[in-house]
Structures are given as C-alpha cells and as structure tokens.
Amino acid sequence: MLRHPTRWFLAAALLVGAVAVSQTNPSITFQSPSQNWNVFASSNPLPFGKTAAINYSADRLTQCRGDINATTPGWSIYGYYQVNGGPVQSFWVAGFKSDPSAPAPSIPLNTRGDLAIWFQNTNRWGCSAYDSNFGNNFHFNVQ
Template identity: 35%
Template sequence: MTLSRVLRSVPMMATALIAALGVFTAPAGASPLPAGTGTPVLHFNADGSTSVEGVIESGHPVTIDFDPARLPGCRGADEYGDSWGISVQYRIDGGDLRVYPVTERVTADGKDTTIRSLGTLQLRPDTHHLQMWFVNQDRSGCQEEDTNHGANYQFDINQPPVLARATYRADWSETLTGPLRRGGALVIDYDPARLPQCRATYRGYPAWDITAFYRFDGGPVQSAPVNQGAEAIPFRIDVPANAQKIETWFKISNYYAQCSAYDSDYGKNYTFSIN
C-alpha cells in the first residue's frame, strides 16, 4: 500500500497557515520532537494536563504539541474522509490574534485522515508573554474549544540579555550594533525586500520563504526563518563561549516552483568578528 502525504485544501486551515507569525510545521503523527533538539515544547496531553519541556525564551522557537483527544467532538466526515481540524489560536504580548494548525490531513487510498501535528512558533527577541487556546472545527460548522476554562493558557517568556544586533537593510547596507561577545547573543534582523526574487503566490497567499544560514568558525551550518510572508521576523542566536567569528547568508525559496536566490555578499558571506 502506498501512502501519499497530500493535504486536501480546506479554507479554514489555509487561513490558519498564513496567519501564523514566524512558524515551521513539523508533522509528527502522534510523536513529539526527538530528544535533544533544544527546542522547548508545550505539551497539551490527552488527560487534560499541560507540561513545559525546556525553557521558553524570547528570540527562539517554541513547539506546540497538542493531543487531539482533548477535543473529541466535531469529528465530521464527507466523501473524502475526515473533514475536521484543530488549530491553536494565540496572542503575543496581547497583540493581534494569530492562528496555526496543530493537526494535518493526509490521504491514503483516496481517503483523508486527520492526524496530530506539531506547530512551531518563532518568537521575536522582544516577546514577553504568550497566551493560547485551541479550536476544533469541521466542515459542517461544528466547533469546540479548549480554553483552560475560559482563562486561556498563559506562558511568560524568559528574557536573556541581547548584546548585539545585525541589521540587513533593504538598501543593501549591513550594520552591527552592540558588543558581539563570546557567550552572549546576536539578533539577526533581515529585511525580506533584499531578496525580491521567486515571489510567487498560491491561492492569493505567499508561497515562498527566506531562511538565514549561519555558522561559527567554519563549523556546522545552522538555519532559521526570517520572514512570514513580507513580514520580517528577527531571531536570536546564542554565541558559543569559544567562538571567534560568525558567517551569515540568506536564501529565498519558492514552495511550488524550483526557484531560489541567495544573498551572500557575492559568495563571501557576511562575517562578524566575536570579542
């Protein structure tokens, strides 16, 4: 039997995907993130309990692991199979409402099945508070919510000091402000206008993203997103205690076409010395 992991489009879930602030999705069925990823995880367990794995810090991602058994109603189906999905709705520092799916639908033998999925939110460096709740909906209009008895789920964000900021502006200038020190932190603030290529859309929504790549002293390459659509999302990098320099470069990719472009200072990469 061949399993085809194809999402069937539903307007509610498409809206949720685009409305999120700086996110990756990591489909995982019923499994949490592998141990040792370093990303904190908020677990919402089937028995109604909630637990935090790791430390939630500003400028770093946090992963949402929600067990669909917490919202067992609204399990609509149609000729294609399951027609329901669960999303997390959240506000950062009391700001705009954001939505992101915590389930996905996969198709096997022509039938849709809704499965558990992980949603990862990239927090801005100045984030202080995160509140969230969960909504289950199906195509019939049935809806149920998990709101912590109306109080919503509230999380304070740890605030390590940010010592330096690298800013990459639309006019192709780059500046480093603040002391970049070993054992400190660096915020990457990248303007998406620097990479205008590959800007296709899908059903009216951006179908591209920009990734920052970085490495210390020629070591392993690491990466993080720097945008959600045209909106820039600064992120924080922790500087190792023995680092001498950091290199950065950026890539835009299109989801649906083989199109990509780089911003790498003509292949030299953007390099900053660390004191």
C-alpha cells in the same frame, strides 16, 4: 557631609548606564536596497555568551516570490550561519513559516571566532536565490 554630591551622583549614573548597556542583547542588521544595502552589527566584536537578534529586510531578496491562493506565501527566506567553519545552522526569516512557534530570527553567540551569515530565498516552484555579499558570506567577529 559630602563635598560634591553632584559628582557622586553623576559617577553612579554613568556606572549604572554602562552596566545597562553591557546587558543589552546585540543585533545584526541587514538593511534594504533603499537604505543602500547596509549591513552592520550593534557592536564589534559581538559579545560572546549573548544572543544576536537578526534584523533582516526581506526587500533584500525579492527573487523567488509568489503566493498560494493569493493569501499564503509560497516562498520562505532562511538565514544560515556557521562559526569557525563548523556545522551550518539555519533560522527562519520571512515568508511562509512552517513552524508557527519558531522564534524571531536570532543567533546564539556561544563560540568565539568568525561568524559567517548568508540568506536564501526559495519557493515551492523550485526557485532559489541568495543574499551573501556578492558570493562571499557576511562575517562578524565574536569575542
């Protein structure tokens, strides 16, 4: 007979909850101007070996907008990232999507170290604008 079955149940529930939290995918959020331009990661450091979902408010980068035939965006926002100064990779964020099967914005966290992220909005008429923390890319630690 167990003397304190409630304690064992609580301990097991805490362990299961901790495992569930450690298995969730991380995210990096870039909030809109109405949310004070906040930028934050779901964890610090970001967990190596996972994939970080990118939650980007397109309201952060409103320059270079315009539509084609009033229905199709003539602009696109792409995110760019670089780990430890290595090669630059990109992903679609908002606007015109040249590849309809492109996945939701995310970054694989396959390398430990410094993750730099920035965003660019371009349009078909040659306009280009950046969201990069006043000229400095956004940086996150991957461990």
